[in-house]
Amino acid sequence: MSNNDYTYELLKTEGRAKRGRVTTVHGVIETPVFMNVATAGAIKGGLSAEDLESIDTQVMLCNTYHLHVRTGDPLIKKLGGLHKFTTWSGPILTDSGGFQVFSLAELRKIKEEGVSFHSHIDGANIFMGPEESMQIQANLGSTIAMAFDECPPALAEKDYVENSVARTTRWLIRCRDRLEQLKQEEGAVNPHQLLFGINQGAVYADIRIDHAKRIAEMDLDGYAVGGLAVGETHEQMYYILDETVPYLPQNKPTYLMGVGTPQNILEGVDRGIDFFDCVYPSRNGRHGNLYTNHGTVRIRNAKYADDMRPIDETCGCPVCRRYSRAYVRHLLKAEEALGLRLCVMHNLYFYNHLMQEIRDALDAGNFAQYKKYKLEALAEEQ
RNA sequence: GUGGGUAUGGCGUAGUUGGCUAACGCGCCAGAUUGUGGUUCUGGAGACCGUGGGUUCGAGUCCCACUAUCCACC
Numbered sequence A: 001m002s003n004n005d006y007t008y009e010l011l012k013t014e015g016r017a018k019r020g021r022v023t024t025v026h027g028v029i030e031t032p033v034f035m036n037v038a039t040a041g042a043i044k045g046g047l048s049a050e051d052l053e054s055i056d057t058q059v060m061l062c063n064t065y066h067l068h069v070r071t072g073d074p075l076i077k078k079l080g081g082l083h084k085f086t087t088w089s090g091p092i093l094t095d096s097g098g099f100q101v102f103s104l105a106e107l108r109k110i111k112e113e114g115v116s117f118h119s120h121i122d123g124a125n126i127f128m129g130p131e132e133s134m135q136i137q138a139n140l141g142s143t144i145a146m147a148f149d150e151c152p153p154a155l156a157e158k159d160y161v162e163n164s165v166a167r168t169t170r171w172l173i174r175c176r177d178r179l180e181q182l183k184q185e186e187g188a189v190n191p192h193q194l195l196f197g198i199n200q201g202a203v204y205a206d207i208r209i210d211h212a213k214r215i216a217e218m219d220l221d222g223y224a225v226g227g228l229a230v231g232e233t234h235e236q237m238y239y240i241l242d243e244t245v246p247y248l249p250q251n252k253p254t255y256l257m258g259v260g261t262p263q264n265i266l267e268g269v270d271r272g273i274d275f276f277d278c279v280y281p282s283r284n285g286r287h288g289n290l291y292t293n294h295g296t297v298r299i300r301n302a303k304y305a306d307d308m309r310p311i312d313e314t315c316g317c318p319v320c321r322r323y324s325r326a327y328v329r330h331l332l333k334a335e336e337a338l339g340l341r342l343c344v345m346h347n348l349y350f351y352n353h354l355m356q357e358i359r360d361a362l363d364a365g366n367f368a369q370y371k372k373y374k375l376e377a378l379a380e381e382q
Numbered sequence B: 001g002u003g004g005g006u007a008u009g010g011c012g013u014a015g016u017u018g019g020c021u022a023a024c025g026c027g028c029c030a031g032a033u034u035g036u037g038g039u040u041c042u043g044g045a046g047a048c049c050g051u052g053g054g055u056u057c058g059a060g061u062c063c064c065a066c067u068a069u070c071c072a073c074c
Helices: A049-054 A064-069 A073-078 A082-086 A098-104 A130-140 A158-184 A205-216 A234-247 A262-270 A280-286 A325-333 A337-364 A367-378
Strands: A007-014 A017-024 A027-031 A033-037 A060-063 A092-095 A115-118 A125-128 A144-146 A194-199 A222-225 A254-256 A275-277 A289-292 A295-298
Touching: A007 A337, A017 A262, A017 A337, A027 A033, A033 A280, A033 A337, A049 A337, A060 A064, A060 A082, A064 A073, A064 A092, A064 A098, A064 A125, A064 A130, A073 A130, A082 A092, A092 A098, A092 A130, A098 A115, A125 A130, A130 A144, A130 A158, A158 A194, A158 A205, A194 A205, A205 A222, A205 A234, A222 A234, A234 A262, A262 A337, A262 A367, A280 A289, A280 A337, A289 A337, A325 A337, A337 A367
Parallel strands: A033 A060, A033 A275, A060 A092, A092 A144, A144 A194, A194 A222, A222 A254, A254 A275
Antiparallel strands: A007 A017, A017 A027, A115 A125, A289 A295
8 A cells, every 4th residue: 555656745724724745657736625526637728738728727636537438548558547638647536426426316226336328428328336436547557546436415315315325434444345356457547546535425524534534544544524515514624624634644634625715725734634626617617707816707708708807817827918898798799719828827827826825824934824814805896 | 752561668679350467688776596497587676558539348460640760762
């Protein structure tokens, strides 16, 4: 299980907040970090690998399920793996497909071996379990593979969640064992591939804690908290993090899956989270909802038609350094692809830069102060 | 000047043989979206139907005049 090319250094703490540094075969990740979501190997909205470099992206997140059903992981392996294929040479994390599978599958189709469901592309029958997910992720050769888990609905009954979490634990053991085999096979794309386990348990703190203890014993490369931001309140999410994260190893990266708003991220960092990812910056960008250091800008609104200021006068991103609100608005209205690209670039830079500010604050030992200031600034009206 | 056509929310239009709180698209405004089933979804505001008369129980729909505008002709 040990991996000499992989380290997590805990550089500094403030309360439970962690400032860390992850070293992988694909480069260093300064944490806390926001991973940029590139589901099918590219950020939606037309961003290239070069664009990601220009907005200080550290980690690209790709999706096992999507790459499996379209193009296919065997072909990507044949072409040299996901890094060579996309030309993104930095760290890549692949989601296991668990989340998609459970949004596509009926609950009764879940069995001990795995899940059968229909492809959203052509309706083809697909079966995916721990071994299948690991095989796909090994073919892709990502830096970090995620365990195949079940993400129960937020409103699931407690006895359902208990059974589900027990199965997720058994699946985790199978994931670990299968990935170890795959990494040692001749011609493995990434023999140094890392595996993160995923904590589940919905909003039941006792289940979460038992599960966290159980998977912490497995000495995995990192630990995610999954199954949050799926319909529960923010208070419930923060409560679960308060209760659960202390039982995950402090000397390993922690990852809050699918979260979230800038506010969610500040609260997550405060509770000991290192990794985040979310579709918000890219999706909101495509919809013309832009983040600034002083509230959000709905760039499609008429009041920006003759506004020659940048999207955010305090932002140093390539978009704000050059283009005006009026022009960006015009591009969206005219359905020019460049409009989407600029909006998504700005929003991802905003998130990446937010994480840089958070790391700077942790380095300086004033995260608490920074968080208070930032939450107020984010709540401002434009 | 003559003949013909058209006048409906900011814009473009639908309104059946006159019949319930005048519809739609765009635009505008406001929400939603959290390990992406790829320019999304939901809601809201806004029109005394060019003006003035007339017919009728009832007119955006029919009649008259006026005004504006378009086309053709002189």
